[in-house]
Amino acid sequence: MRRVQIAVIGYNKDSCTEAARKAAYKVGSEVAKAGAVLVCGGLGGVMEEACRGAKDNSGTTVGIIPENDASYANKYCDIVVCSTIGFARDFIVAGTADGIIAVGGGVGTRIELSAGYMLKKPMVAIKGSGGTADEYGGKYLDERKRVEIMMVASPKEAVRVLLEKIGKNNNAGLGHDNPPHT
Amino acid sequence: MRRVQIAVIGYNKDSCTEAARKAAYKVGSEVAKAGAVLVCGGLGGVMEEACRGAKDNSGTTVGIIPENDASYANKYCDIVVCSTIGFARDFIVAGTADGIIAVGGGVGTRIELSAGYMLKKPMVAIKGSGGTADEYGGKYLDERKRVEIMMVASPKEAVRVLLEKIGKNNNAGLGHDNPPHT
Amino acid sequence: MRRVQIAVIGYNKDSCTEAARKAAYKVGSEVAKAGAVLVCGGLGGVMEEACRGAKDNSGTTVGIIPENDASYANKYCDIVVCSTIGFARDFIVAGTADGIIAVGGGVGTRIELSAGYMLKKPMVAIKGSGGTADEYGGKYLDERKRVEIMMVASPKEAVRVLLEKIGKNNNAGLGHDNPPHT
């Protein structure tokens, strides 16, 4: 039985704030404590802190990086997926997540939340973490209202709300939502 | 410290032979016994048997599937990467591998070995496993001779040869071989 | 000498407004009159109307679709690029553009503008066209301020402003901004 996979997305290291780093570490810790796999874009800033938090709590971490070369990943990734496709890998991060947590974030975070929205993934944003999380929290990303990005008050609440939402989706007996490639 | 990631590639379930299934199971077992992470395309046939072999030996398995929906993966994948990009995900399988083992295989296996060749990954083919493995084993894929696909006699030898080659590459102090995305 | 390539992005047919359709048609017309190639996502709504406007003015149109099958493209595309990679093709639309014009738009438009921002493409949004164009016009997409999405009053101004900006970039003697794949 596969474990739940939660993506943590947000600032890369060039623009990460101290507040976002702290929140990301806690989010990673909570994801690990809940027994979920932490998925991220594998680089610095929020991604690295979330991985570090997960590893400090015996979690499992997956980094999906743009490059061809695993050495670009942060050192807290247990598994490094070298996408080779550049920043279009943001779609893979969203596609791989059963749910998504945004901590601050710039334009890459916009893309990942948007991809998650297209795929109807449960998503939460940490209130006060800055950037895209604060801008998008509590909103739908277009008038189709496919799925709301829920604003949550803390890392702990983020994981709780997300797991509850993912559980409901699974109980609803969701089958293949997308056609296979043949 | 990240564990070595070995990709096992080969027939999907529609064309998998009994011989290839058996070889795949053993390859997965050996990958797990060696303490490496098993990476694959996440679907049936060789992919599924390799995952099953790894799980029976307490290994870790990663399936990188073409689809948006994790339920397409075989049930022995610990981690499912939903690439969302269709069969272009063959590049991700090759990019994510520190080394590649081919067991039989059709056209998808050609693509993965070819992508591995472009990325200069250590690669082996199991002798007698049929299809692409037997056709490409012992060969270079073009006149540039970037890396040879070594033919090996057994699953055990496959893992041994590959780990030795990967170890040598690491000792050679290989740094970033490809430019980062910025 | 390659012609300038301008991407027109915005609502797909399921959510396109009449105002956006009209604006898109005019944008396509102006792109063609200016002698530029029109690039788009190849589907309906703003994409189709922009192509129709361009064709009515003897322009050239390129549709870059998510699917494997050219028959999904709207009938005003001279050239259909079947990306095969699903909605990650939004990155290809942005990458292929020398400049981008947004007309209304939902979440896909967010992704394309965000990808354009990462690639530092000149971008404009048509004022009053709704959705993402109105939300993002006049803004930078994160605190790095890589490139502003300029708000413009009309299709004619959109093309004029964009061509001026593209011309300046070219005169600045920009060479390879990104490393090659080798």
Add this chain to the structure above:
Amino acid sequence: MRRVQIAVIGYNKDSCTEAARKAAYKVGSEVAKAGAVLVCGGLGGVMEEACRGAKDNSGTTVGIIPENDASYANKYCDIVVCSTIGFARDFIVAGTADGIIAVGGGVGTRIELSAGYMLKKPMVAIKGSGGTADEYGGKYLDERKRVEIMMVASPKEAVRVLLEKIGKNNNAGLGHDNPPHT
């Protein structure tokens, strides 16, 4: 009405032979004379010569490159598609083609023919052009026998055979062969 799109694939400039260059030029010329659009990977060697041949015969040329930056394309491309996804763009070249002509070629050509085979595209290889074309001509790429890579004697025959095959497919009333992305 969209024109037929023919992909010409083969050696990049680092390994292109004089014979392949000549054949590629003729193939590009014949594609243009037949009124078809020439699609290619946009770089050097066979790609560049095919584009040059097409332009000398008033054809239209499309180059789909791995990079983010159009200046990597050869100068005979009318339209440059910057895929941004690296060599996974080989799938886009195959997906975009109504038919494919191989002239010599190394490992990239293997990938493009393999992708074309998965998508059941009509494909021909020029006899005596070397490399992958000579190796794969007259063959199926796996036991599923989805589509044969026909061996042809000359550039002229390549275009004739391909157009005939494409015409038959169209007359067979092929509709959407692949599910849409929604």
